[in-house]
Amino acid sequence: MDEQQWQRVSPWALVYFVLHFAFRFIKDGIFNLLPIAVLFVTQVQNKLFWGQVAAVVAVTALLIYSVAYYINFRFCITDEHDILLNKGVFKKERLTLSFLRVQNVNVAEPFYFKPLGLVNCIFDAAGSVSQEVILPGVTAKYADAMRERVLTYKENEQEQSSEPSTTDLAEEQSQRNLTLSNKEVAKFGLMSNMAILALAALAPFMNVLFEFLEEAVINRLETFYEQEVGMLVNAAALAVFSILFLVVIVAIFLSVVMALIRFYNYELYFSEGKFKRIAGLLERHQLSVSLEKVQSISIKQNLIARVLKRYTIQCFQATSGHAIGAKNKQSLVMPVLDVTQVNQMLLWIYPWLDQTGFDLKALNFKGVERALLLKNLCFYALTPSVLLAAFSYVTEVINPLFCIFIFALLSMFAFLSYKRYGYYFYQHEGRYYGIFRSGMLGVQYRVFELYKAQSANSISTYFMRKSGLKSLSIQLASGTVSLPYLKKDIANGIIDFTMFQAESEKRNWM
Template sequence: MQIDFKIPQRQSILGIVIMFADTFQSVVRAMWAPLLIVLFKLEPEKYIIVGLSFIGIVILVAVIAFLQYRNFTFFLDEDNQEFILSKGILNKSRINIQLSKIQQVNINQSIIQKIVGVYSLNIDTAGTDKKEISIRAIDQDLALILKERLLDYDNKEEVVLDENQEIITNENSIVKPFIKISYATLFKVGITSKYGRTIAILITFIVTLFQTFKDAVDTFELDESQVDSVFEQGLGLMSALILILGLLILVLLINIVRTFIKHFDFEIVKQKNSLVVTSGLLAKKNTLLNPLKVQITSFSQNFFQRKFKILDMNMKQASNSEVEDKQKKSNVIEVPGCDSDERNEILKIILGKIPEKGQEFVPNFRYLIFRILFAVILPIGLFSVLSFTVIDDLQFYLPLIFVYLGLIGTMIYFGYKNYRMYSNSEFIILKHGAWDVENEIIQPHKIQGITTKQYFWHKSSDVGHLTLHTAAGDVHFHFGNFTEIKQLVNYWLCQVETSTENWM
């Protein structure tokens, strides 16, 4: 199948359904509260007016959806190397995107799009504070060819598809995935990673549930003393242990479900100079990634993952500091549960070679003092003061201080042991983490800015802090030797200014 993108293209005709659903959803979100009030207060015989008004809104939304479809076109201007998109009903707009500025192209499919049989193609450009450009309803074959042309704009070769919608290379061989994550590996990832994020979700849920319960007590005028006595009777030591065990099991279950939903059928395909990353159960996501535009490459591994011989990788692309957190996350490509050989293969594609660590830089012992002060002395001191002066019941939990000391002390020790920076002429590697030990890799020519900081009380000990700014975010190295840091900064700035390589 061959498509001439010089001619303006429209979305799939089924896009009318998607645009109708999007517009109707926006109307419902804006009007549901006043509509409920009207329905409760309106006399039954006047419901016919509400029904007719609803039908009128549906017809209006349908007309808007059709006009949105009709006025939405896109094409490639190969002479000017631009992707041009036109849209709008009353206020028509024309968006010109330089192909060289396109950072990432995602092909996603929500549940509604899966039912209708279309995909959305999202174009993310580097360094912009605007939301990504989105084509909401596009056929799969058209989307696959268009994303290839957008990110491989300097290649004029025609891209064709076979009957199974697989991209065929110029050697007429179908590209096969070189990384495919099995269900067993996804299960291993689910039980060994992202505990902190899941616990945060659980805490948010529990706090919300508690607030709802409190509101119910106030609403139904329940006897709060009886409710408190029920909690006091149920919160014995044994029940607390059972509760903790139940929460741990719940954390694992949530992790497993989240991992399967997000990374179901995960695979990576090498396609010319790019990587095609596909994953997702409910919402299918297909991303074409140009390795040259990756700013920070990282991989992490914890104790359990080492036993299973798996690790997690992240490839961070350029994003503006002013964009929303959701869009920043969309610029991070995750590879869950790959092995060391697959990691090395990805590093070769992204960085050109497997990075060597180079010279090692170790933090000053004041790093330990800082962690002990804020993670041990202050929390335990505050807890002790509250238990002996304000809340007498807290004295029952004083033995837990020793458990806390053991856990946090171990975390601080391994955090210090793993906190290192390595540097050579080609790579900067920052290693950190107590449980999940992460290695962040940066190429010096991709540094956008450098910040050094030294507090006056650190001058006598020659200690300072370093922050490397990239288009994908910042990385830090604290409590290093400030003389060595200044020498490194001068060396990296010289590399940035003399390098002939592009940062993206």
């Protein structure tokens, strides 16, 4: 390719554009069409005919738009080390991305490109999904060459720190790797919230779905249960319960399938201070992350993960300041690790840690003030329980013992949340690190080096000020970490020390 001229990607990239815009329509546009879909299902008589007409129109429009987008899609690599990209159909866009702003150059190999030896070359811009550049349908050789060119340029431009870094330490070590079996990956589907998301996606269709199920399935199940169990149980309730159970099973199955699609044949390599992850079923996605660019890490274990004795580690890079994980596809996720693998990952990220002596659970975390427990008990346990008791008194529908049970349950949740909150600071060779703990039935640890903080502040309500309390918030390039209800002096001390580390440290946090 002539890198000084505007270029087009391979004609095979048209397949990528068709699938890309189809997925975007399903993900973003279909919810806007839900009212029309409901009217179509409930009001239209000849559903098959008009459904076919709508499908033909949608597919034709998708193909025409994809072809027009491909024709307008051009890119150029300049001598000034910029990536220029022209794209758009109705709204033309010119995107300029400097090599210095490229956080990673990743390679994805979709299944439809694999026989052709083509890949998608992804220039991951720090902090903005909209500024990300994807060149679909380029050769693997070209993508590797671009990655080497960008990374070499950035290394030459960036100032080298005089202090030994974690990268320097890692260069002395040989390449290390971690592989996860697909059986382990399937467990991540059980641990993650994908099943809940699948049920949420079905929620708008529940009324129509239950009407269909009532006619096609529930009535037959009710008849079957009446014949088999007679008067022992309510046949109608048992039929509805069976359908709900089936829906939950289907959601869990979809969650496992989604986990396998994303992390199939998971491979992780660590060498010279860089992670390289290869995973995916329909798209073998190669993600490279430099250890120096990791802003913070999260170690999570929810309720199901506790039963399975597994953890999830996520390495966050710079985002645009929105919610943590906004660029989830470009963040490094180690989905399902046992305790030994967690310690192994911590040693890779923080090589100075002693594997035999370091245990997150054994750290002497300092907790938050008891006022947080009292507030949560009042607002989230006592108030709902009193309202429920008042409702039961007026209507005489709910047993008063049920209100007591609800209060006890909510109080337990409030207490568990209060006990989970904690913080711990430690230092090694002049470097200071913080660990913030939170959770309820599960637990989450956020680990970060203090000098990477961008800002730190505190918030206090009127009653908190009366009690000399503050809630702490530290802004990182990867999101915000917070801790509620600390004594004023402690919160101010953490803020002052954190900002001192951020302002006095000369190392590049990016």
